[in-house]
Amino acid sequence: MSLRVEALSVSMPGGPVLSGVSLALNRGEIVGLTGSSGAGKSVIADAIAGALPAGAVLSGRITIDGAAAGHGSIALAPQLLGALDPLARVGTQIDRFARLAGRRVDLHSALADVGLPQGAARKFPHELSGGMARRVLLATALATGAEWIVADEPTVGLDDEAAGRIMSLLAELAASGRGVIVISHDLIRLAEIASHILIMHDGQPVETAPASAFMATEQRLHHAFSRALWQAQPGTRFTC
């Protein structure tokens, strides 16, 4: 099974914000998405997950195994922690997303799947740490039962340890057979778990490179912007 995005473009009332984006991933695979701030990464996430705001115009094709992606087949774990309802307990929120997909959720396993303690179900969002809140956002996406998950900046604002745990969790989700798109500025961690990474700049795709290209000792990134982005990561240098 594969998810394909072909020639995706998005225009907002103020003008075009994204053009010519294509990517493909299989079940069990992670594709990374990175780029400069304002490059349109979150717009891609929203477009793929059907979460674009009213007034946005989308063109291009999003297919799963050749057929147009149906509603509910792709779930989004959004970037903003404000996407959690501040007045509802964690357990209630996870349950809401399951019900929207016409499912019943086993809260015990839903929390365990994202590495949260059982006591988290009765907590309100303001009682959670940043890392726990990110896990809850992932749990809401997983509760829909979607096979394809888009995680938008799942490590932003987290310390190294918490960010590492979230990335490991995403790798486990892919290992369990889901296809995962991860958007992150953390290129080093992205390169560790993704098979391919799409690099965006100013609303346009720059290049799609295998993750190994970033880790290679020789220079295998074709575009100067990709190389600059990699070299801007702390502790990274090409050897040539």
Next chain:
Amino acid sequence: MTGWLVPLLAGRLVRLAWLLPVAAVGLFALISLAPIDPVQAYVGGRTSQIGPEQRAAIAAVWGLDLPAPERFASWLGQLLRGDLGQSISYNAPVAQVIAARLPASLALIGTAFVASFVLGALLGLVAGATRGQWPDRLIRTVAVVLAASPGFWVAILLVSVFAVGLGWLPSCCAMPPGRLASEVTLAERWHHMVLPVVTLSVVGIAPLVLHTRQSLIAFLDSPAAGHLAAHGASPLRLAFGPGLRHAVGVALTLHLAGAGELFGGSVLAEAVFAWPGLGQATVRAATGADEPLLMGIGLATLIFVFAGNLLADIAARLADPRLRGQA
């Protein structure tokens, strides 16, 4: 879960302990300064039959010949012994006058409170969920018209249409005049309650509609609602599901905090519909400068409004867990 409730109640009790004496002094001062002669109000049309000596005797019996501070000290002494004093206008103990009229007022205010809350919140939810569409525009127009309509005008309009014009509803009293209370059925009591309750509800419904609508729209525009909508939640499902707590919690807090306005509105509604409640007694006590009764009703009102505000604080904390740590 309710670890915040005990400190909240304790804090509010302390506040009530200093508020009551301050309010009592202020209220007594205002009544003393009122340009109404209680003896003249009592004598009324019998002026020619009652001479100056008799007037002085009446004033002496009621203690009106004493200076205001002495009268206040005397009233306070009685109060500390559990006696609210003797009503001049009803010639009965104040506690008895209040106890006899409080149930009728509470029935009117309570029914209007529930009716306006249910209707106001429901209309606000529908308006918010259909933002920009015709149901929203219609509900907003009605709410704005009601907000701009004085309560007495609404009352007179309702009486002229439903009581005088159509003859469907009675315009007076809590039961049919000339009948014993034991002979009146529950249905007849409800029938008499319709117009006063509608008058009182209509006056308070507009802010509820508009606040509920605005709170719901704030939620619908939030990232949390966007996250749910991206996974298939429709505006109506959001409004009557997760949005309920956001919109109705705020509405209930405002409604409870506005209980004083409802009490004020009941004075008017009771006067227009000859409803035998505290509102009517307040008007009679005020026009007769009935010091003890006004003090009794004033303090009862203060406790009523204070309780409304306390319940509003509790409702706000129940609806929004982030507030529970606040004093």
